[in-house]
Amino acid sequence: MSEPGTPLQPQAANQELRRRIMGYIVSQSIFTVNELRIADRLGGEARSVTDLARECGVDADALHRTLRLLAAEGLFHEGPTGSFRLAALGELLRTEAPGSLHEFVNLMAGESYRVWAESAYSVRTGKPAFDLVHGMPHFNWLAEHPDAARDFNRAQASLVTQRSLPLLERNWQGVKTVVDVGGGNGQLLATLLSQQPHLEGVLFDLPHVVTEAQAKLTESGVRDRTRIVGGDFFAEVPTGGDVYVLAQILHDWNEEQALGILRSCRKALPDHGRLLILEQVIPEDDEPHPAKLLDLHMLVLLGGRERTETDWRSLLADSGFRLESVEQGARSSLMTAVLDGAAR
Known part of the structure; x- marks a missing residue:
């Protein structure tokens, strides 16, 4: 080629x-x-x-x-x-x-692959083709198809280690409590708490999602240091954390929805806190990059998007945050955000 x-x-x-x-x-x-x-x-x-x-x-x-x-x-x-x-x-x-990448292949096959036959619908409307093909949004569909939801969570968990390296390798000194917002079955939080025995965690996701977390957290030996909370991050997220993590969450959503999630985090974040965002960052050039493929997949599947660093700065500013740093990783980038105007 x-x-x-x-x-x-x-x-x-x-x-x-x-x-x-x-x-x-x-x-x-x-x-x-x-x-x-x-x-x-x-x-x-x-x-x-x-x-x-x-x-x-x-x-x-x-x-x-x-x-x-x-x-x-x-x-x-x-x-x-x-x-x-x-x-x-x-x-x-x-x-x-x-x-x-065995589970990743499963993630890209099946119901996700079929929606690409209608990708022109997403280009014409800016809306996800998944809803057109399957009759409802992706996460609603998963809630009604437990086997597919299990496969989805398994695939996400299989990708955690590689894409989360910038987060896992971060200096966690001075941090007591981490809130994993949209933390799924707890794979990322379990890995982090296993490596950092001084940390306590809060796992937050939809009630039907976090039901799978008990076994993972127990198996990893961190259940006694983790609080599991079910809820809706568009409404509110748990308070009491020093660091809030959004790992591969915001790319699922359009600008208005992403702003809603960030504003919920802003309400919960203390003045001394940090918001850590683990996502791919699209390079602002015309070279091939996996994030450019994933960007279109997010559109067709969910109506979401990947973002450039310029996009991230704008999105965070609109929700009351300031982008403090961007650390590039092999699979994902770790962005650190603080409350805009807060003394540091």
Whole structure:
């Protein structure tokens, strides 16, 4: 694949664009082999398509053609006798691999993928196509589909460690209580409290979401240092924290809704407090960046958005905060905000 901005001859340009147009075929093929757990079945070995197909209960010829495509995409290596083994990219589909993307694939498949057939609706209206396809907003739909909600929470938890490194590696001296706003099943807070035994935590999310947190917090040995609170962050968030965390929350919402969440946090934040926002920050250039992909996905799925640093400064100012610092991470950035005008 050519680098962005590199001039292409007409034939090469035609092939390049055709490849991108047909990219959904690659995505769906990855979804299929992920569902079949081909990466786990291969492990560190080379195996014949015949054996894999028999084990999975699928058509051997169709599986061969799927793996052949993904070998060309760098996920597998094809041997001369119809056998396949994992390449470095394919290793990330293994459920137990460090940095595994197995659950992320599940997150991008299913109901999330189907809404992209109606993405033009989002471009025309600025509204999420999910509501059009499924008849209700995404989080309402998850509340009515517990199996999908479990998969969603599992996928979010699988991404916590990598995207949360800037937050986990922060200096937590002088902090007593952390409030994780929209903290889901407690994976992030459990990880943080396990690493920082002096901290106490408050896990806050919708009542049906935090019901899954008991087991995670107990398993991590931090349940006795955590208060679980169910509620609606558009109405209010719990008081009593020194630091409030919004980790991958605000990108789910449009400007008006994000302002509502931030204003709820502002009411709860003490003068000495800090608001920590963990999100991707879109570079203000025309180079490829994962946040630009995620930005459109947030629009189509939720009506939300990713934001540039300029966007973040404006949003925070409108809600009574001042952006104090931005720390770039490999997966996400950590932004620290304080009450605007408060003495520091």
